[in-house]
Amino acid sequence: MCPSNFVKKSERKAAEEEKFTNLYVKNLVDGMKEDLLEEIFSRYGKVFSVVIMKDGKGSSRCFGFVNFQSPDDAKKALEAMNGVQLGTIFEGRFLYVAVAQRKEDCCKELQNYYVQNTPIRSGIYSCIAHDRTGSYHTHASEQCWD
Numbered sequence: 001m002c003p004s005n006f007v008k009k010s011e012r013k014a015a016e017e018e019k020f021t022n023l024y025v026k027n028l029v030d031g032m033k034e035d036l037l038e039e040i041f042s043r044y045g046k047v048f049s050v051v052i053m054k055d056g057k058g059s060s061r062c063f064g065f066v067n068f069q070s071p072d073d074a075k076k077a078l079e080a081m082n083g084v085q086l087g088t089i090f091e092g093r094f095l096y097v098a099v100a101q102r103k104e105d106c107c108k109e110l111q112n113y114y115v116q117n118t119p120i121r122s123g124i125y126s127c128i129a130h131d132r133t134g135s136y137h138t139h140a141s142e143q144c145w146d
Contacts, residue, residue: 078097
């Protein structure tokens with residue numbers, strides 16, 4: 001799972017119609033317990049499950065997932081909790097809350113984003129090369145190598 005890209009409220013169309021119940025939450029501190037995270041998010045509705053991801057040693061990876069029973073409750077929590085700073089529990093960190101996505105879906109979105117926003121789309125690469133005098137220059141070519 002990974003977060004979805006940020007979309008301005010004015011640009012949201014399909015995202016508003018999309019029904020989701022699972023939220024991705026990051027910027028948690030190492031000592032955050034699942035019970036406390038559930039208590040915080042249950043203000044917005046019935047929480048189905050909470051998980052904080054841990055590494056091989058059992059230490060928090062500082063992110064987790066909160067799954068609501070109702071899409072409306074999940075939407076309320078997303079809107080209310082994203083960007084919230086919750087006192088000393090979070091050591092002054094701001095929560096990042098987003099709709100959780102399957103890893104495959106997220107990777108496809110990121111690939112599409114980078115393909116569309118990279119100036120190398122046309123197959124022409126801008127290379128930095130040096131000549132025998134030691135000076136550097138850029139040039140466009142079909143391939144990049146020294």
